[in-house]
Structure formats: structure tokens, C-alpha cells
Amino acid sequence: MPPFFSSLTLACFSARAGRSLKKLSLIATVSLLLAPNAPTHAAKVEHQPDLSAIQTVVVIFAENRSFDNLYRGFPGAETSANLPPDKFQQKDRDGSVLKELPPVWGGLTARGIPNPITQSMTEHLPNKPFAVDDPASFNVPLNTLTHDLWHRFYQNQMQINHGKNDMFVAWADTGAMPMGYWNGSHMKMWKIAEKYTMADHFFMGAFGSSFLNHQWLACACAPFYPNADTSPSHPSIVTANTAGDALIVAANSPHSALDGVPKFVRDGNLTPDFHAVNTMQPAYQPSGNKPADGQDPRFADPSRPTTLPPQTIPTVGDRLSEKNISWAWFSGAWQHVLDHGNAYPMPDFQYHHQPYNFYANYAPGTTAREQHLQDGGLNGSRFIKLIDEGKLPQVSFYKPQGNLNEHSGYADIESGDSHIADLISHLEKSPQWQHMLVIVTYDENGGLWDHVAPPKGDRWGPGSRIPAIIVSPFARRHYVDKTVQDTTSIIKFLTERYALRPLDGLVQRDQGIEASTGKPLGDLTGALILPKAR
Template sequence: MVDPTHINGRQTVARFTTGLLFLAIAMACGLTGSHARSARPSLDPIQTVVVIFAENRSLDNLYNGFPGADTFAGKALTRFAQRDRDGSILRELPPVWGGLTGRGVPDPITQAMSAHLPNQPFRVDDPQGFNRPLSTRTHDLWHRYYQNQMQINGGRNDMFVAWGNSGAMPMSYWDGTQMEMWQVARRYTLADHFFMGAFGGSFLNHQWLACACAPFYPGADASPAHPVISVTDPSGTSLPVAPNSPRSALDGIPKFVRDGNLTPDFYAVNTMQPPYQPSENAPAAGQDARFADPMQPTTLPPQTIPTIGDRLSEKGITWAWYAGAWQDVLDHGNHYPTPDFQYHHQPYNYFRNYAPGTSARQAHLRDGGLAGIRFIADIDHGILPQVSFYKPQGNLNEHSGYADIQSGDHHIADLVAHLEKSPQWPHMLVVVTYDENGGLWDHVAPPRGDRWGPGSRIPAIIISPYARRGHVDHTVQDTTSILKFLTERFRLRALDGLAARDRAMQASTGRPLGDLTSALNLTRGPR
């Protein structure tokens, strides 16, 4: 029989020896006492943070071939062949159902013209192919919570076509060297392992930027929302196909038993509408005109979980969510195709703390103006709050289907130019990223996280006088990294979802989630 005191004694000696070794290393590196706590450069030089949140692009879709970045350029395209719904390799890509370009586009690429593409990524602007410029509006794609997980297929990223609604379209990409933001990225830092915070679409990923959470609909099964509760398979990550679903991706768009907006346990993961105006759901008859009809299946009840905005306010940090065309839509209603305001892109409009009539709404939900004119005025006058989030109006956000890349790219590059000239620039950090991938393929597997994500890889550009110049940052990060930076910089209480994601990433990758600081050089003054 083994003597337990002998084991404990050996463990004590081992721990003591390990401790001495660590102490020796720490002393050699000057990391003991207060030095250990201050080894990391202070984030205090960053006094103004700006987050610009564009729409629906994967990194490979826009930045393939970016120097030093992990893209598929130069790799054998056969490595990225897509599989059919039965797991077999597709002999070719299906046509883009409904045509590659949307209605109203001059000289459209029809469905027939997009047939018989090789089973590999294809360039939309290839002069030897479709030869369409960045100003082209293309077909929209499914970008939904369960489909994103099914497309990722355990990290193989080989079922984007099988579980999409647009045929070959997920495999499309562009020559990004023609973009203005490509040149901005060359001057600063491109983060090439930055992932969308949550699986799926814009609704959930905007919520993720606000609270690192999935909204909840209590008692949804006994509410008007019961028809939009999804039916999933036992894994909880996939949708079972309907009996009448086409068996092959070459035959048509998949059909599911019920692809809803809520999970079976009532979390909102696909687009629900805000309970407050502006909302796609109008007020009920006789109801306060500032509210949306709560009896509509897609009206989400007001949310009460803490947001990063709440945490900033707790510490007296000034902040605002600037929404392009916000006041114009409140005053005049939505207009198509301009500004094409997207109601579900306004996350704080879902939270009770920012309900109509509250002082918090007045202070923090700001009109960005048509084409961002009010946001730009605050930039130019040097009166941005300490933390600003900016959401471009629909026609300037780069979303497939209703917007083009060039318009949004120019708009964001112009914002960057104004920010670089702002009186606040010397102590500013700007993050330009996208809410999610928009259903577009990317070849890099997302790290395993928690139930909600991270999802597919998206572009992120770190712009600052303190940013590393001409740099590509390979640190594993996601949308939550923005919240992590804000939490560390302003010494906030961590949101529960942020802490949970950090633990999940630590367990998956052996490292905590990145916090943007790997793109910065804070040991010397701004350049």
C-alpha cells in the first residue's frame, strides 16, 4: 500500500521546486513584485476608441492574397472542393440560384450563365470570367445560426454550398487590391485570425457586440413567437431536412422541418425585431407610437441583461452608438435603396435600459446622419465620446444583395481619413471590422468556443497612431475581443458572456482570447 504522506511530501517538494524555478525566471526577467504587475504596457495612452461595424464579408472574400496573411492564394484550389449533402464531393458547383447579380443590375449574370463552375473558389471580377466590378450588387446569401454551423462542418468548411440558398455564391471572392481599405490595411494592422463572435447573421452578431449574449424570449412557446421556434436535431447545432428537400445541392435549395428565429430553449439567434421604434414591426392600433407591436411573432421583448454600454456607464466612461440615417428613418420612414436602414443592426434598441423616454437613450443612441454626416462632424470637431460605435446605413455597409462593396469601402476609407485628421487622433484606436461573413466561404477553421461561437473568419483592421505599421496579426480573436479591450482599458466589470468566451477559448486553444493589444506598440509614443 502506498503511503499517502509520502505522496503529499513529494508533491510539496515538486511544487516548491517549480515555484523556485518560476521565481528564478521571473527575477531574471525583472517580473517580480510591482514589475510583474506592470510588465504589460499601460493601455492608458488610448483615450478614444472607435468601432466601425460593416456587413457580411469573410476575410477570403475580400483579402485573398493580402501580403503576409493566411489566405488561400497560392494553394491548390482543389483543396477547397465542396461536399454535397450526403458528404460526397460535388462534381461541379451548382448555378447561383436566381442569378449572380440582383434584379435591376445592368447586364445581369443570370442563373444559366453561372452554371457548371468548377468546384473551387471563383473570382467575380476576373476579366476572364464574370468580370464584374466592385460596384456590382450580387446575390444575397443565407447567413443564419444553424446553417453557419452546418457549413463549417466541424472546421472543414466544406459544406457552404450544400447548406446555402444561393448555389455557387458562397465560393465567390474579389480582387481586394482595388479597395481603398486594402491600402489602409497595408499601412496599419490586418488581423487575419479574427472571427465573428457568434454563428449566423447580423442580428445575433450585433447583440454580441453589445452584450456577448444571445437574447432570450421567456415563455416563447406560449407567446406569439411560437411559430418561429426552430426544430433541431439532437445535437442542437443542425436542422433536420424536410421530407421534400432536394437531396443534392445541384438540385436546389435545402428545406428544413422548421428553420426559425429562436432556439428550442427560446434564445433569439436569427433576426427578431426591436421592441421600440425604429422597428420593422409597426405599433399596434392604439399603442404608443414609439413601440413595436408585441403581438407580432418577430417582436422581441425588451432585454435586461447587462451590455458593454452599461458597464461603461458604471465607470463614467462616455460612449455612444452612432446609427447612420437613424433620425431620418424616425422622421420619414425607411427609403429604398437609400438609405435602406436595417432595424436589426441597432442592438441597443432591444434593451429596456435604452427604451424611448429614458435618459440613457437620449445620451447614448445617436443619429449618425445620412451618409454618416453627423458622425463625421463629431470626428472633425474632436468631440467623440471616449467610446464610439458606428453603423453605416444599409446602402453603405457592403451587405450582399442590397449594397455593393465599393460604396461601403469608399465610405469607410473616408471615415478613416477624417479620423486621422481629428483632434482626438493622437490617442485614438479605430477598429474596422464586419459583423459576420454573410454566408461567404472562408478556408480557416474557427476555433472551438462555446455554444454561440465563434463563427467564420472576418476581416478586422486595427488603425491607430500606436498600431504596428504594415503588420499582419495572427492572434486568435473575435468580436468579443473588442469588448475585452474595452473592459481592460477602462477597468470594467466583465460581462458574463465575455468571461465564458474567454474560458472556452483558453480550453480550446491553450490561450486566452486576444484583446487587440497584439496589434499595438504602446511602449513608444504615437507615430
């Protein structure tokens, strides 16, 4: 069976079997087309793209930016630049339109910044998006650290407000900050996006946090904490509404967003049915939790409330290994932190951004860990060396170290933008370039507003819209891809390209997107011009 049809049958048709007689009939029809000596088989395959032309896949996963925050006004894209005023006005917690934006609580710039933009300087902003770097206003350049924002599972859903995207200020801890945006046309990655393909309907795979969205890239799932109600993490189980999409507001919470940060009965990291959705720490080092006294130093203290028990659900890495596809998760500064410890502001390694370190299959001492959890080098030096030597595995995931990932609060935009653009420059010169696909995207929106409503998928997402740039010799040039996609689309492409067994989360998300949009979840191929399969 040709690779594309084999993967399509496994990843799509089988996933939808049983949904209706019509779909079962479609599967039967495709089976007939694939039967030996079927006269229409060759003609059918000739019109399909040959995914085998892609031999090296690279996923670069930056941090915490919405599409409108960085790419407002991008040519050909749907952005907030041309919205009428009634489409971006934010509402208060009672549903009324805010007369103005609240101040940025605590100030717009992070602590220790010279000439800071203080809270008082942000008072009385009009109820609309504002340019952080406008020379006539705040004049904060791209190399400045700005205030971090809530980016949490339930708050993201409350901000989206059933697709209206009009409560980002109401359910934030930073007042007006979600409505800030930058003139991204000064970024190097803006120029690269103009050269290749920008996907402007690409959404974060899961609502909320960096932790959950890194897990989503690995397993298309929310990790599970068994017996959490009798565990050290019991106090972290949230109090949510019956729909499971909002926290219960505390009686002493400020009534209006103009009066202060909202309060909840109980926020935390675990859902009422014990799924981990906000930041947890891996059970293995490097971890934000140190080993317990007398414990194996390679492990984290299991008695700490944020230590997540090792996970066992299948990941896309497991599926790649089943097919003997070479792959690795490259972490910037991984070995440096193991050898020398972590430090702020550099490398500011983020432990919860390393999803495979949460899984029992990649525990210390395993061959799988040695093969697949790879050091990216300080400032990405080892990853760049492998690029230049043409020694990348078939599938590479690259996570920049903290100070280079663009996360509000501890990283600036310019440093991460320059780092990723430099990676692209090396990739374009790599011996593997001619058969390469590169996806540059962000884990999640970082609490920053975007005006495009996410499609309905499933309980976990998708969340807000994020940038995604497709770079490849096969990428359409100067193109904006309107296909509805999310982080799960990366898993879908890998599943189709390598005929993997589909993960349950991929099947569920694909079905959910098709039910709400009438089309399957995109698989990145809309950005590509590939040779035809023979």
C-alpha cells in the same frame, strides 16, 4: 492598482478562478505581486503596456463579408490564394465531393441590375473559388449589387462542418455563390490595411446572422424570448438536432446541392430553448414592426411574431456607464428615418442592426437612450462632424446606413469601402487622433466561404473568419496579426482598458478559446505598440 493590472485581474484571472488549483495559485501569486511594498511589483508593471494611452476607441461595424471573399491574397495573411485544390473542394449533402458547383440559383447579380449575370450563365463552374470580377469571366465590378445569401445561425454551423469549411455550397440558398470572391486589392480599405494592421485570425463572435452578431457586440450573448412557446413567436422555434448545431432536414429536401436549395423541418428565429438567433425586430421605434393600433407610437406591436420583448441582460454599454466612461452607438440615418421614414435604396436603414434599441435600459423616454443612442447623420454626416471637431466620446460604435454597409443583395462593396475609408481619413486628422484606436470589422461573413477553421469557443460561436483592421497611431505598421480573436475581443479590450466588470459571455468565451487553443482570447493589443506602464 495600475489600470492594466486592475483590469487584467478582473477580466481574466477572476474569470478563470476555480478552474484548477494551478490557476488559483497563479491568482494568489499575482495578488502577492500587487501587494503594497512588494519588491517585484514595479519591475513587473514596467513590462506591461499602458492601455491608458488609448483615450478614444472607435468601432466601425460593416456587413457580411468573409476574409477570403475580400482579402484573398492579402500580403502576409493566411488566405485561400495558395491553397492546394483538396483544401477548398466543396462536398455534397451526402459527404461526397461535388463534381462541379451548382448554378447560382436566381442569378449572380441582384434584381434590376443592367446586363445581369443569370443563373444559366453560372452553370458548370469548377468546384473551387471563383473570381466574381474576373474580366475574362463574369466581370462584375465592385460597385455592383450581387445576390444575397443565407447567413443564419444553424446553417453557418452546418457550412463550417466541424471546421472543415467544405459544406458552404451544400447548405446554401444560392448554389455556388458562397465560393465567389473579389480582387480586393482595388479597395481603399485594402491600402489602409496594408498601412496599419490586418488581423487575419479574427472571427465573427456568433454563428450566423447580422442580428445575433450585433447583439454579441453589445452583450456577448444570445437574447432570450421568455415563454416563447406560448407567444406569437411560437411558430419560429426551430427543429434542431440534439447537439444544437444543425437543423433537421425535411423528407422532401433535394438530395444533392446540384438539384436545389435544401429544405428543413422547421427553420426559424428562436432556438428550442427560446434564444433569438436570427432576425428579430426591436420593441422600440425605429423598428421593422409598426405600432399596434392605439399603441404608443414610440413602440412596436408586441403581437408581431418578430417583435422581441425588451432585453434586460447587461451590455458593455452598461458596464461603461458604471465607470462613467462616455460612449455612444452612432447609427447612420437614425434621425432621418425617425423623421422621414425608411426607403430603398437609400438609406435602407436596417432596424435589427441597432442592438441597444432592443434593451429596456434604453427605452424611449430614458436618459440613457438620449445619451447613448445617437444619430450618425445621413451618410454619416453628423458622426464625421464630431470627428472633425474632436468631440467623440471615449468609446464610439458606428453603424453605416444600409446602402453603405457592404451587405450583399442591397449594398455594393465599393460604396461602403469608400465611405469607411473616408471616415478613416477624417479620424486621422481628428484632434483626438494621437490617442485613438480604431477597429474596422464586419458583423459576420454573410454566408460567404472562408477556409480557416474557427476555434471552438462555446455554444454560440465563434463563427467564420471575417476581416478586422486595426488603425491607430499605436498600430504596428505593415503588419498582420495572427492572434486568435473574435468580436468578443472588442469587449475584452474595453473591459481591460477601463477595468470594467466582465460580462458573463466574455468570461465564457475567453475560457472556451483558451481550452481549445491553449491561449486566452486575443484582446487587440497584439496589433499595438504602446508605451510601458510606470
